[in-house]
Amino acid sequence: MSGPPGATGPPGDWEKVYATSDVATLPWYNPELDSDIEQALKTHRLKGGRILDLGTGPATQAMNLAKRGFDVLATDISSSAIKKAKAAAKAAGLSIEFRVDNVLQSKLGPNLVDAIIDRGVFHVLPKDKRPIYVQTVHRVLRPNGWLFLKCFSIKEPGTWGPFRIAPSELRGYFREAFEILSIDEVVFQGNVAPPPKALFATFRRRDASPKPRPQKRARKRSTRS
Numbered sequence: 017m018s019g020p021p022g023a024t025g026p027p028g029d030w031e032k033v034y035a036t037s038d039v040a041t042l043p044w045y046n047p048e049l050d051s052d053i054e055q056a057l058k059t060h061r062l063k064g065g066r067i068l069d070l071g072t073g074p075a076t077q078a079m080n081l082a083k084r085g086f087d088v089l090a091t092d093i094s095s096s097a098i099k100k101a102k103a104a105a106k107a108a109g110l111s112i113e114f115r116v117d118n119v120l121q122s123k124l125g126p127n128l129v130d131a132i133i134d135r136g137v138f139h140v141l142p143k144d145k146r147p148i149y150v151q152t153v154h155r156v157l158r159p160n161g162w163l164f165l166k167c168f169s170i171k172e173p174g175t176w177g178p179f180r181i182a183p184s185e186l187r188g189y190f191r192e193a194f195e196i197l198s199i200d201e202v203v204f205q206g207n208v209a210p211p212p213k214a215l216f217a218t219f220r221r222r223d224a225s226p227k228p229r230p231q232k233r234a235r236k237r238s239t240r241s
């Protein structure tokens with residue numbers, strides 16, 4: 017099995033992956049809602065709000081969230097992923113809003129959702145693009161909104177697949193704009209055995225956007241002689 021694109025190595029072509037694959041064979045495919053996502057929703061008593069499944073791919077998480085009564089918006093950079101996800105949701109009789117959207121050039125408006133699920137997007141972004149991601153999710157979330165983020169852990173050996181991320185790195189990217197509630201060691205459920213070591217982070221959007229540094233005011237010249 018070859019690794020997913022856009023991770024280690026040159027930026028990949030997600031469109032090609034979804035146009036040419038049966039989504040159920042992809043490494044990250046999990047027909048169930050991940051247990052850590054389910055638990056986090058329960059712990060924080062989230063039900064029925066507007067939720068974004070960012071980088072939805074096969075939309076298994078989006079569909080499970082819709083089944084639990086959430087009003088789901090699901091986005092992905094790949095139009096083929098969205099086309100297949102729409103067909104799967106229709107076949108399951110679920111109402112989900114799907115949009116093609118690149119989180120690094122997002123057209124999503126501000127204060128759009130109460131919560132965001134990111135299962136496997138942040139960890140495919142190169143380091144220099146991650147601050148753009150943080151700005152985007154901050155903008156799209158309502159004040160005090162939740163971000164649940166799952167990524168490969170630094171403890172996962174080897175180089176196959178996405179970037180490995182340490183808890184300290186996550187804190188570095190998110191601490192200014194988000195309250196960091198927890199970063200737990202979990203596994204990434206899917207078609208890979210044994211399941212890769214992962215991190216599951218719970219962040220909460222701070223009320224205000226990070227403020228630009230105030231500019232020093234020019235001193236008034238005294239007109240007195």
Ligand SMILES: C[S@@+](CC[C@H](N)C(=O)[O-])C[C@H]1O[C@@H](n2cnc3c(N)ncnc32)[C@H](O)[C@@H]1O
Nearest residue numbers: 030044071072073092093094118119135136137
């Ligand atoms: C590892 S897959 C996970 C898919 C899905 N979240 C799941 O759990 O099954 C990563 C997903 O991120 C999407 N993706 C990659 N870069 C993206 C970007 N810049 N904006 C939006 N989605 C992106 C890919 O198309 C792919 O569906």
